[in-house]
Amino acid sequence: MERRDFLKLSAVSGATAALEGCGNPDHHLIRFIPEEDLIPGIATWKPSICTLCPAGCGTLVRVMQGEAEVVRKGQFGILKMGLAKKIEGNPAHPINQGKLCPRGQATLQVTYHPDRIKTPLKRTGARGAGQFHEISWDEAIKELVSKLSELTGEKASGFAFLTSPLRGQRANIVSNFTLGMHATRWTQFALFDDQISRFANFESFGHLAPMTADLGQTNYIISFGADFLGTWNSPVAQAIGYGHMRNGRPGQRGKLVQFESRVSQTGANADELISCPPGMEGTVALAIAHAILAEKLRPANAPNAAAAHIDGWAAGLPNYAPEKVAAQSGMSAATITRIAREAATNQPAVALIGDAPTSHTNGYFNALAVNALNSLLGSVGKPGGVLFTPPPPSAKNMPTGSLAAMIRQIQTIPDAVTVLLLYNANPIFAMPASSGVKEALERIPFIASFGSFIDETSVLADLILPDHSPLESWLDDLPPSGSKELVTSVAPPAMKPLHDTRSMPDVVLDIAQQLGGDVAKALPWKTYDEAIQASFTQLYKDKAAKNAKDADEFWKKAQDQGGWWAAEESNSASPTPTKSAPVKNVAPQFDGDPKQFPFHFLPFPSQLFYDGSLAHLPWMQEMPDPLSTVMWGTWVEMNPQTAKDLGIEQADLVEIASQHGKLQAPALVTPTIAPDCVAMPVGQGHENYTRYATNRGANPVSILAPLTIEETGTLAWAATRVKLTAVGRGKLVMFGASLEEASPELKHR
Amino acid sequence: MFRPVLRVNRYFRAVIGICLILVTAIILDRALSAQSSETSSQASVGSGIFTTAHTSVYAAVREFFGIRSTPVQPIAYTHKVHLANGMQCTDCHVGVDQGPDARIPSVNFCMTCHQVIAKDKPEIKKLAAYRDRGEDIPWQRVYGFEPSAHVKFNHAPHIRAGVDCKVCHGDMTTQTVAERKVDHTMGFCINCHKQKAASIDCVTCHY
Numbered sequence: 042m043e044r045r046d047f048l049k050l051s052a053v054s055g056a057t058a059a060l061e062g063c064g065n066p067d068h069h070l071i072r073f074i075p076e077e078d079l080i081p082g083i084a085t086w087k088p089s090i091c092t093l094c095p096a097g098c099g100t101l102v103r104v105m106q107g108e109a110e111v112v113r114k115g116q117f118g119i120l121k122m123g124l125a126k127k128i129e130g131n132p133a134h135p136i137n138q139g140k141l142c143p144r145g146q147a148t149l150q151v152t153y154h155p156d157r158i159k160t161p162l163k164r165t166g167a168r169g170a171g172q173f174h175e176i177s178w179d180e181a182i183k184e185l186v187s188k189l190s191e192l193t194g195e196k197a198s199g200f201a202f203l204t205s206p207l208r209g210q211r212a213n214i215v216s217n218f219t220l221g222m223h224a225t226r227w228t229q230f231a232l233f234d235d236q237i238s239r240f241a242n243f244e245s246f247g248h249l250a251p252m253t254a255d256l257g258q259t260n261y262i263i264s265f266g267a268d269f270l271g272t273w274n275s276p277v278a279q280a281i282g283y284g285h286m287r288n289g290r291p292g293q294r295g296k297l298v299q300f301e302s303r304v305s306q307t308g309a310n311a312d313e314l315i316s317c318p319p320g321m322e323g324t325v326a327l328a329i330a331h332a333i334l335a336e337k338l339r340p341a342n343a344p345n346a347a348a349a350h351i352d353g354w355a356a357g358l359p360n361y362a363p364e365k366v367a368a369q370s371g372m373s374a375a376t377i378t379r380i381a382r383e384a385a386t387n388q389p390a391v392a393l394i395g396d397a398p399t400s401h402t403n404g405y406f407n408a409l410a411v412n413a414l415n416s417l418l419g420s421v422g423k424p425g426g427v428l429f430t431p432p433p434p435s436a437k438n439m440p441t442g443s444l445a446a447m448i449r450q451i452q453t454i455p456d457a458v459t460v461l462l463l464y465n466a467n468p469i470f471a472m473p474a475s476s477g478v479k480e481a482l483e484r485i486p487f488i489a490s491f492g493s494f495i496d497e498t499s500v501l502a503d504l505i506l507p508d509h510s511p512l513e514s515w516l517d518d519l520p521p522s523g524s525k526e527l528v529t530s531v532a533p534p535a536m537k538p539l540h541d542t543r544s545m546p547d548v549v550l551d552i553a554q555q556l557g558g559d560v561a562k563a564l565p566w567k568t569y570d571e572a573i574q575a576s577f578t579q580l581y582k583d584k585a586a587k588n589a590k591d592a593d594e595f596w597k598k599a600q601d602q603g604g605w606w607a608a609e610e611s612n613s614a615s616p617t618p619t620k621s622a623p624v625k626n627v628a629p630q631f632d633g634d635p636k637q638f639p640f641h642f643l644p645f646p647s648q649l650f651y652d653g654s655l656a657h658l659p660w661m662q663e664m665p666d667p668l669s670t671v672m673w674g675t676w677v678e679m680n681p682q683t684a685k686d687l688g689i690e691q692a693d694l695v696e697i698a699s700q701h702g703k704l705q706a707p708a709l710v711t712p713t714i715a716p717d718c719v720a721m722p723v724g725q726g727h728e729n730y731t732r733y734a735t736n737r738g739a740n741p742v743s744i745l746a747p748l749t750i751e752e753t754g755t756l757a758w759a760a761t762r763v764k765l766t767a768v769g770r771g772k773l774v775m776f777g778a779s780l781e782e783a784s785p786e787l788k789h790r
Numbered sequence: 791m792f793r794p795v796l797r798v799n800r801y802f803r804a805v806i807g808i809c810l811i812l813v814t815a816i817i818l819d820r821a822l823s824a825q826s827s828e829t830s831s832q833a834s835v836g837s838g839i840f841t842t843a844h845t846s847v848y849a850a851v852r853e854f855f856g857i858r859s860t861p862v863q864p865i866a867y868t869h870k871v872h873l874a875n876g877m878q879c880t881d882c883h884v885g886v887d888q889g890p891d892a893r894i895p896s897v898n899f900c901m902t903c904h905q906v907i908a909k910d911k912p913e914i915k916k917l918a919a920y921r922d923r924g925e926d927i928p929w930q931r932v933y934g935f936e937p938s939a940h941v942k943f944n945h946a947p948h949i950r951a952g953v954d955c956k957v958c959h960g961d962m963t964t965q966t967v968a969e970r971k972v973d974h975t976m977g978f979c980i981n982c983h984k985q986k987a988a989s990i991d992c993v994t995c996h997y
Contacts, residue, residue: 072926075896080885082944114924121896121926 071118079106079123088131088603089532090516091145094651096275097520098145099134099603102512102535103127111539125149125512125536135606136523137277150658151510156731157493158507159540171500181506186555188460188487199459200224205466206231209517210572214546218553221563230444232471232652236753237399241408245347247616248429251522254391256282258425261387262297265322265411267395268305272646275523298380303643303720304713306667316715319641320629321370322398323407326414328366331358332381339385339417347416350409352623389425390418397643397759401629405752409624431527433519434583443754444468451481463490464545469497470653473745475701491545496730508545513538517573530604531573544569632746633700633762642763643720644741650724656734665776669709672774675725675738676709680716687765694771699763702744707771815847843938853936861930866913868966879955890944894929897921932968940996
């Protein structure tokens, strides 16, 4: 025996003797019988659709056999099943062409989130206390059916469906269910919705849709606050186009001019960044138009239907001479004239508007003004200009109403809403406290939620019927922008459900069948996938008869590919815009006296959490914001001059107060914001949204004024003024910061 | 004459010393983990961490000395009988020629035949009981590498190269439940790789 062996043997005999019977306790867990026979170690990529923002990118999900810890029939154990491991962009999908943003990648964490609702729940404690007990699906559906069956005759109008903006058959099912209930209230709510763009584009161009900017072919972009590389509209598609504009055409680089008062990620990429006072964007766009008209840089007789909606256009926009606008806005008239010349002579050029400029009280006018400028530049419907994704053949208008209107009805009419179905909308977080949304929803006698997580709104629910995660569910989508061609996406489930959940459309169809009568007639499908297949059969008949030998083959091909897109289809013929009276430029209204509340308060969509609906994902929490590099927190941006005047230093805790509330956040002192503005990312400051987001940071939406944009009834979220007060030392965790920098309070230890 | 005795003494002291250190470390480790499971009701199975590769000192010691417990299978499955009846390895272990691991069939797969065949035998009754309870059979792992070895083994290229199953798994026609008949040391792998002129680069297997 060698020395080494002897040592081994002696040591081990001692050690093992002492520890006999010590096994791996993992082996004691029950193993459930697998439902699918997969070959271990072999990955398959399944097409899916990203649902984390409204862009509708196509994805591929890598699925492999794995062992999931699950509960089946009340028992905890291990199940071998196909599990989603990674998400990438679908190279065949026309919107994102194989690319994907970090938010899309994090869909995995929605699926595997430890705080997902795993079974149907019924409220036990006081409303909002978050006390629920688990019930079975049969009990849950029985209870909901009995509540809904009470809504007959006059009581029918007490039904309301409140959802995030939905598309495709998911929207059809909710819409038909609402109509079948003889109710009219289906409210789609999102803080950053595209209603203003839709309405303005309908008025100017006849398209009730957000625009698709053909950035890859353009030579000159004038963007008014639109963060098209960050979160606005279809950011992945736009980033691809922008990359092509900059690098895809040798010798031709393209220029980006950004007008905004707080520099976004897009602004940080701009060749020329011009500070524009909040609410002046439309006026500046018309000053550019004035300069083009005055210098006759564009043919005077060029058709411009969009211009008809601008008061004073026919007279050559006398109120918008660059000198006049320069005096009002603090810009230089020479700059405005130069940009007008550059845009007119570097065709194709395109103007964009989005985010804060469309969220002032005059946001609608601003959008119309930019539309008119686009028309003047001759960019509408041309390569390198403004295009519109062709609408699907079966598109129809659905009954929708604004949340503000619903709140008013609940406040004024007794029993205006008696049963509310809630799906993926969180207005208590994403509406200001002053809007009265919380009190209004609390007055509704019965609320059922389909959400996968408890949040500020769904905690009020009496009944929770948890939805599948997007990876476990059938999905279909009709992205309204981001592509020149018609895109209809479809995806079968990428994996089987981990928990005892059911897909929302399936539950709605099931309930409709049980209720019978008109609701059942309005929804002829038994399951959601049957409904999607029906829409694809219709699509085959209408548009795609030459793409497959029959509807079944077309349906199968679409599932394999992740959807169907009409590659050869060009932009559809322009519909005739409506004729209506010119819109007057009314000065934007701001809440708060400028003397008492000296700063414009500009919330902005977070790169990480979008509108706050993604704050529950730890990958998003730990990712540094691309501009500020702040992680796991929130901040308030202010100009160094502002900070100096108020005696505030980097990371100092600042109190931000409006007429409607106050909050505290650490200061981020940066020259990338105008001295009369302060800005805060939306997304943090949840009171009740999983272990990762609850009580982290502050929610800027909570202190906003309940001002709305008249034309759409949506919140004017950039129309509040605030005052600042230094409170003390704060904490700002930034990427690459030393401990001392990140935590100044530790400096003297 | 004197020197060997001294050496033995020195070895003996070293052995006693190491044993004492190990036993103390193990007792301390277990005491600490017991304490933490008392304080935290959340402490789930196998959540202790000694190093990133080992859950406890015990696991580390066992791995260092290459000690592996003999797996005790829940059912006395017999490879011998199945193979004698003309079945092939790949009838059950599907996918061995396609990917890194072969499939271990689920209880449902076994029951496709045993619904009818030999259903009165005690082991088959156990099998049926698992199926009736909705449980899969908790087979214990026989072969495999320690995670800290960073070995990535892939069955498919070995099958393609015509390596017989028995080269690595022994003659299954003589075994009932699978036993570790062949010691999968690095030397064993390298020998064969050299004979077949396969790559012996470190990163071929360790990555």
